[in-house]
Amino acid sequence: AQSVAQPEDQVNVAEGNPLTVKCTYSVSGNPYLFWYVQYPNRGLQFLLKYITGDNLVKGSYGFEAEFNKSQTSFHLKKPSALVSDSALYFCAVRPSGYALNFGKGTSLLVTP
Amino acid sequence: EAQVTQNPRYLITVTGKKLTVTCSQNMNHEYMSWYRQDPGLGLRQIYYSMNVEVTDKGDVPEGYKVSRKEKRNFPLILESPSPNQTSLYFCASSREINEQFFGPGTRLTVL
Numbered sequence: 257a258q259s260v261a262q263p264e265d266q267v268n269v270a271e272g273n274p275l276t277v278k279c280t281y282s283v284s285g286n287p288y289l290f291w292y293v294q295y296p297n298r299g300l301q302f303l304l305k306y307i308t309g310d311n312l313v314k315g316s317y318g319f320e321a322e323f324n325k326s327q328t329s330f331h332l333k334k335p336s337a338l339v340s341d342s343a344l345y346f347c348a349v350r351p352s353g354y355a356l357n358f359g360k361g362t363s364l365l366v367t368p
Numbered sequence: 369e370a371q372v373t374q375n376p377r378y379l380i381t382v383t384g385k386k387l388t389v390t391c392s393q394n395m396n397h398e399y400m401s402w403y404r405q406d407p408g409l410g411l412r413q414i415y416y417s418m419n420v421e422v423t424d425k426g427d428v429p430e431g432y433k434v435s436r437k438e439k440r441n442f443p444l445i446l447e448s449p450s451p452n453q454t455s456l457y458f459c460a461s462s463r464e465i466n467e468q469f470f471g472p473g474t475r476l477t478v479l
Binding site: 290292297298299300301302305346355356357358359360361 | 372401408409410411413416426458460466467468469471472473
């Protein structure tokens, strides 16, 4: 089965601290990996993607993600969290073609 | 402005009453897709379309229909809605393997 897992339902972090939102995948072949963010009452917004090349991918709003093939992970990171980063984050994998398989989402809460 | 639009944004209906949720994109994207979002389940794909007149089932297609007669439009049809189709629905579009652009969502309640 080709899937993506987000092991944490919620991540809490204090403003100014680094944050990590975890994602692991199980895909045969070379995966295309994505992170999306959903703010309350909004649709999903694209943050960043890994297709090939450098394992460290930089995206919108200061976020980055590291592709680790040996650990089949694609964790989302930010060096210094903001209260406004509080949202629901989804990891997604594109095993082939156009379809996206989404994780169940991780709620990030950044406290002042 | 590049966008994906959905209508209606909110809908309350009753079991068995046919409904259509429209989706339109102005980016000339080949690929369009419908998802439903339910608490604890994330987003699950209902149907997708790789181009005009080309559609295929996603992970949870039962009870839904779609059509792709024009490149910009991808309506979702519920012929006989049931309460288990109460959910938040998102339409998305993309070009090839690039990121998907999502609509604002349609919150559907079936009584």
